[in-house]
Amino acid sequence: MSTSPKPTTGERLRIGASLIPPFALLWLACRKGWIPLDPRGALVAMPVVLVFGFLLPAPFTPWHRWVEKAQSWIGRRLVFALLSLVWIVVVLPTGLVLRALGKRFLDPGRRDSYWEPARPPSSLRDGF
Amino acid sequence: MIRLLQEFLRFLRQEKKWWLVPLVVILLLLGLAILFSSSSAVAPFLYPFL
Amino acid sequence: MRRILGISAFYHDSAAALLVDGRIVAASQEERFSRRKNDARFPKRAIAACLAEAGIGVGDIDAVVFHEKPILKFSRTLETFLALAPHGMKAFARTLPSWLGEKLDVRKAVASGLPGLRPDVAHLFTGHHEAHAASAFLPSPFERAAILTVDGVGEWATTVIARGDGARIEPLEELRFPHSLGLLYSAFTAYCGFRVNSGEYKLMGLAPYGEPVFADRIREHVIELRPDGSFRLDLSCFDFLADDYLTNDRFHRLFGGPPRTPEASLDQRHMDLARSIQSVTEEALFGLVRRAHERTGERNLCLAGGVALNCVANGRLLREGPFERLWIQPAAGDAGGALGAALAAWHATTERGGAGAPRSAIQPDAMSSALLGPAWSDEEAAAALQVHQARFERLDDATLLERTATALDSGKVVGWVQGRMEFGPRALGNRSILGDPRSPAMQSVMNLKVKFRESFRPFAPVVLAERAHEYFDLDAASPYMLLVAQVAESQQRPVNPTATGLARLKQLRSTLPAVTHVDGSARIQTVTADSNPRLHALLSAFESRTGCPVLINTSFNVRGEPVVASPDDAYRCFINSGIDILVVGNLWMERSEQPHTSLPGTFEALPD
Secondary structure, eight states: OOOOOOOOHHHHHHHHHTTHHHHHHHHHHHHTTSSOSOHHHHHHHHHHHHHHHHHSOGGGHHHHHHHHHHHHHHHHHHHHHHHHHHIIIIIHHHHHHHHHTTOOSSOOOSOSOOOEEOOOOOOTTSOO | OHHHHHHHHHHHHHHTOGGGHHHHHHHHHHHHHHHHHHSTTTHHHHGGGO | OOEEEEEEOSSSSOEEEEEETTEEEEEEEHHHHHOBTTOOSOOHHHHHHHHHHHTOOGGGOOEEEESSOHHHHHHHHHHHHHHHTTSOHHHHHHHHHHIIIIITOHHHHHHHHSTTOOTTOEEEEOOHHHHHHHHHHTTSSOSEEEEEEEOSOSSSEEEEEEEEETTEEEEEEEEETTOOHHHHHHHHHHHTTOOTTTTHHHHHHHGGGSOOTTHHHIIIIIEEEOTTSOEEEOGGGBOTTOSSOSBOHHHHHHTTSSOOOTTSOOOHHHHHHHHHHHHHHHHHHHHHHHHHHHHHOOSEEEEESGGGGOHHHHHHHHHHSSOSEEEEOTTOSTHHHHHHHHHHHHHSOTTTTSOOOOOOOOSSOSSGGGBOSOOOOHHHHHHHHHTTTOOOEEOOHHHHHHHHHHHHHTTOOEEEEOSSOBSSSSOOSSEEEEEOTTOTTHHHIIIIIISOOOTTOOOEEEEEGGGHHHHBSOOSOOTTSOEEEEBOGGGBOOOOTTOOGGGGGGOOOBSSGGGOOTTSEEEEEEEOTTTOHHHHHHHHHHHHHHSOOEEEEEESSOTTOOOOOSHHHHHHHHHHSOOOEEEETTEEEEGGGOSOSOOOOOSBOOOO
16 A cells, blocks of 8 residues: 555545546436436435545545546546637637738738837836 | 736736737636636535536 | 845746845756756746755745736737637647646746745736846846847747846837747757757757758748848748647748658758758847947847857857957846846836846856856765765865866766856856867767767867967857857868768867867857866866866756756766766766666656
8 A cells, every 4th residue: 555645634525526426427317217216316325425435535546536537638628628619709700800900910011120119118016 | 816807907908909808808717717616625516517 | 125036937947046135146947956858837946946045935035026927928829819810729729728827827826836925025027038138137247238138939029129227228129929030940940850949959059060051042931131130030931830840831842841850860951951040040140239239339248038049159249240248148048037037126126116226247247157056065965875875985176186187088978066056058067077178089979878969969168268269269258158169270170171961070170079060160168267166176187187278068967858956866867877987076986886887867858
């Protein structure tokens, strides 16, 4: 056994919570009638396993780690999808409209000189 | 995050970059949501939904 | 505001610098401690080292200064995506998550990275080029000077001309993203198969093997240079959204093929490309420097920004440029931004949130020879070495110098760890591997057997400042190895001029073959008894034994490894490489006596 430090209260809570998803799936399956059981049983089991995991975290640590990995995998994809949506809804139309209005952010066009007056120093307290 | 949004809006007003306002507001709200969902206090209860 | 911590982080080469009452107490790059090259994470280990050097805690810090304006930079990123629409959806969704985290909310990142900060600590931000300009001018030996900062990109500016006078820095004009000399050089670096942000050195080292056959094509199709020194890139050659290269098919057609993969062989075309972009870069830099001279009318020039690490160009600027004197920040890249940010805050007016301190220039400069990192005592080193059951002897200074000089004279390669670690990319004789420059075989031995790197790469000489003019055509001091000059004619040997490419590597072209590049040049470090007494004493010992006041000085690391910091890093590197002798402080170790033939490395090797 590895001699990992004792889990903190927050970690124990999360370990307990990581036991919930299978019962959540079970509850869903029962409700849909895929499994001929009373869905209320799964519903009741959820807080029970949460408390169980909280009180006895050690054996569930590997499972918790696996759930955490899966969660971050799903989270990354979710963020990617959300940001793609932001791009479609905001960036694309704004970009196209600004271009139609003749705004060029990156290309100054051919000129005799590309020097621009320097930005005057702003307050150090501001992030801009 | 709210302080950052305020600072950002101050910047956009100073620079008159109005076209960035919707994008910045949406992104910072999204950032807030991501932050909220990953902060330790609520993360356990979001497990079943992720 | 007495204790100011400067930080650069989140892009590449994160670093920390600490000022106490305006004095640069310590500065270090995170990579040296985390053992991950170009580490961009929050520099908590480097900060800890700086605080330890000053003997203070996190709660004693009065101000934390970040080297960039995150909101301005983020808005530039967003505007770039707006300009690239309808392209760039994937890049947008991939790039933004990092922004929504620590990169944008820097105050929060600092607070969580530095638990124990006082609630009243000032969180300050300088502009990216403001930090570079401050790092170039404020520690320089000049009361007034022109300042030129050139790099990839910060917020919008890629190039800034400014004037420094006393404590005041007045930015005059700038060129803006994406029109950037740094990005152009990096684009060619990636195209030739080297890693962006660290392989630029290799491209510069490769250049003398080639001919500038592509230079006209670059000027015609890729960068438009104006007579007033400004320039504009032709954006139809670049792809800023791509994952791996900055260039697109049009660029690849122009230069005769797809990008080189890192494993592929280097052929004449790559050498010609390296020479061509080096030549165009020098031309562009000359334009910028002439402009800086016209705009400011100053006699002195201060340089910083990643492009200022192009020591070949610097050497030419010094010889042929309009300025009388040149001072270059040794940590010219983004790591130096941490130092610049802290210095800028110390000298900025109180209305801007600075400390408003006056400045008077320090001779030869305020950088303490760039020896700003941590040091280990002989006792600490011995304790670290005993963990490995290392066999070492403790020698007095005279015996140590004599033995080291004898070993070097007999062709041994020596790892040399002394005093405080260097700040900036170059090892300047405190974390160095030393060798005999007179040996014709030494360049290939050190490249292939000691450092496990490409055979074409040159080594730099370190020379007693008082005798530098006998060996090199250089009439200025070069304490930071940032100037390239020709080996003096009296030291050169005739070579067959018909040889081309890597065949030129084997030619014996001077009395110092191991440090003479194929074009007869050398990247010189001059040492005085004041700047580094220990190294000066060793060079003097070698000189009195051999008559030669020059040694090879290369950084103490192997390929893909950050320069060693601690005695433990040094011992592991010594055991795992072909170094014959290790000297740490006054401790002497010989390879043949060590109980190990290999030890686990502590660094995360990166493809470089």
